[in-house]
Amino acid sequence: MEITLPLNPNDLTTSYDSDTEENDKMEQNLEVLAVYEEALEIQQETLLPDYAHLVNCYDNIARIYENTKEHSKALLFYQKALEICQKNLPLNHSNVAALxxxxxxxxxxMxxxxxxxxxxxxxLxxxxxxVPKDDSNIKIVQNNIDYIKKKR
Incomplete structure (x- = not known):
């Protein structure tokens, strides 16, 4: 059996490095997810009235699911966070807008x-x-809306 190396062995090394980095990121995401889920469980068991910590847990878990491309799970946790904010904050709160x-x-x-x-x-x-009408966040969100309208 003959083994043929690529013309440029550095390409192969780069490919392995890239795969390793991706695996490391995935493992880190899973480790962090386990920590967030444990924090969420503790938060739910103690039933502390501090909704902000619960919202942060949901938000952090959603971000991990986003990073791991589990979009429906990400949506579920973002929506849980949003429901809590809507019950405990004014509807025009910046956290609601962020969610x-x-x-x-x-x-x-998706x-x-x-x-x-x-x-x-x-x-928006x-x-x-x-915020003031000329705030950069308004411009960014409006640009995103316009961009999506072109996608339809």
Whole structure:
């Protein structure tokens, strides 16, 4: 049996390095996810009235699921965080806007552009109440809405 090396062995090394980095990231995500899930379990068992910690746990877990491309799980946890915020904060709170924006990002990745657009519209409406009209966040969200409309 004859083994043929690629013309440039560095290409192979780079490929292995890239695969290793990706595996390391995945393992890190899974380790971090386990920590967040444990924190969430403790939070739920103690039933502390501090909703902010619970929202942070849900948000962090959602981000990990986003990173691991488990979009429906990410949506589930973002929506849980949003429900808690909607019950405990004014509807025009910046955290609510941020969660709408995060949910929009997941929908966009899933190519569900109309859902992404409507979530961004919610975020934009909140931002228009909270920040000056020329705020960069308003411009970014509006540009994202416009970009999605072109995708449809």
């Amino acid at each position: 709408y924006n995060n949910i929009a990002g997941v929908y966009y990745t 190519k569900e552009y109309s859902k992404a657009s409507s979530q961004l519209e919610y975020a 409406n909140i931002l228009k109440i909270l």
